[in-house]
Amino acid sequence: MKNASKIKTFITALSLTGAVMASAPAFALDEVTYGTNWLAQAEHGGFYQAVADGTYEKYGLKVTIVQGGPQSANRSLLIAGKVDFYMGGPLGEMDAVKQGIPLVDVAAIFQKDPQILIAHPDQGIEKFEDLAKLDSIFMSKDGYVTYFEWMKKNFKGFSDAQFKPYTFNPAPFLADPKSSQQGYLTSEPYEIEKQAGWAPKVFLLADHGYDPYSTMITTQTKMVEEHPDLVQRFVDASLEGWYTYLYGDNTAGNDLIKKDNPEMTDGQLAFSLEKMKEYGIVDSGTTLEKGIGCMTDEKYKSFFDNMVEIGIEPADLDYKKAYTTQFVCKGVGMDLKK
Structure with missing residues (x-):
């Protein structure tokens, strides 16, 4: 009887342990924060999608x-x-x-x-070169010292006399x-067509040689050195999120975007997604x-060379410290493309 009692007690203990284990999470999630460069929008869609759909x-x-x-100040x-x-x-x-x-x-x-850059119809x-015929080009100070310097260096006819400060008011x-x-690409043309009733001519600088990457995943060098597994998991999950946002059911991602940014409309989200796909902003080359x-060394160097040519960066800068390709170009998420 003593043995039977011991066995019964042991079985009861196992049952209680199993119940506790079943109620606990299988593993603790690593908490990660990602700071974007603007309010929630379709241009951030893959990140929101990866949060929303698990x-x-x-x-x-x-x-x-x-x-x-x-x-x-992210x-x-x-x-x-x-x-x-x-970002x-x-x-x-x-x-x-x-x-x-x-x-x-x-x-x-x-x-x-x-x-x-946009122009009236x-x-x-x-053609892009035709913009040099115009009297005025409204642009920010940052644009004036970067891509406008590049335009003056690579195309005839552009001059400082065309520069007019852009106050983010299209009037x-x-x-x-x-x-x-x-x-x-994904914003001003939509608003201008809504306000003016006509679609502007659109010239994507990237299609004419001004070729930086954009919307990066950037971190501290220390994170890459000390936690490469976490970096890889965040990158891989984000890439899957982007494939789903572009080619799958992105309802959950858009709902979360609108929750974070209540001023965002379905019309703007749809327009932005359409243009990102039409111009190959995310998925091309x-x-x-x-x-x-x-990312490739060749493209990163191409942009660095452009910046050296216009005097933005010094030629002896060790620009390769600014990026690493170790976490990308592995085809992650491509099976989700439809």
């Missing part, structure tokens, strides 16, 4: 997206170690190398920067048919064979 959790991650915006938060990853860009990381700040790009979501502006452009304005997020 892709990050599948990779053992609990990801919080920290929205950017007019008053945000890049500074990355430098300070307050966020783990940031950076090659110029920012090259400047970080110059300043001795250890930041590194680990994936390039946008193969093409969506920076555009029916003004004889049919001066709309009022002057002999002008052009900077914009984002190298990514067609090696997967979204891919």
Whole structure:
């Protein structure tokens, strides 16, 4: 009887242990923060998709997206170690190398920067070079010292006399048919057509030689060195999120975008997605064979050389410290493409 009692007690203990284990999570998720460069929008869609549909959790991650915006300082938060990853860009990381700040790009979501110049229709502006005929080009100060310097260096006819400050108000452009304005492929053309009732001529700088990557996954060099597995899991899950957002059911991602940014509309989301696909912003060139997020030494060097040519970066900069290709170009997520 004593043995029977012991066996019964043992079985009861096993049952209780099993119940506790069944109620506990299989494993603890690694908590990760990703800081974006603006308010939630379709251009961030793959990250939101991976949160919304559980892709990050599948990779053992609990990801919080920290929205950017007019008053945000997400890049500074990355430098300070307050966020783990940031939506950076090659110029920012090259400047970080110059300043001795250890930041590194680990994936390039946008193969093409969506920076555009737009013009009025029916003004004889049919080719990129025709923009040199216009009296005014409204652009930001950053645009003036980067891509406009590149334009002057590589095309005839552009001059400083054309520069007009862009205040992110399209009214001066709309009022002057002999002008052009900077914009984002996925944004300004949509708003202008809504306001003016006509579609502007669109010139994507990336299709004319101004070729930076954009919408990066950027982190501290220390993260890459000390936690490469976590970096790889975040990159891989993000890439799967982008494939689903572009080619699958992105309802969950869009719902989460609208939750974070209530001013976002279904019309804007649909337009942005259409243009990202039409122009190959995310999936084109190298990514067609090696997967979204891919970076190559050749393309990174091409942009660096352009920046050296216009005096933005010094020729002796060790720009290769600004990125690593170890986490990308592995075809992750390509099976989700339909």
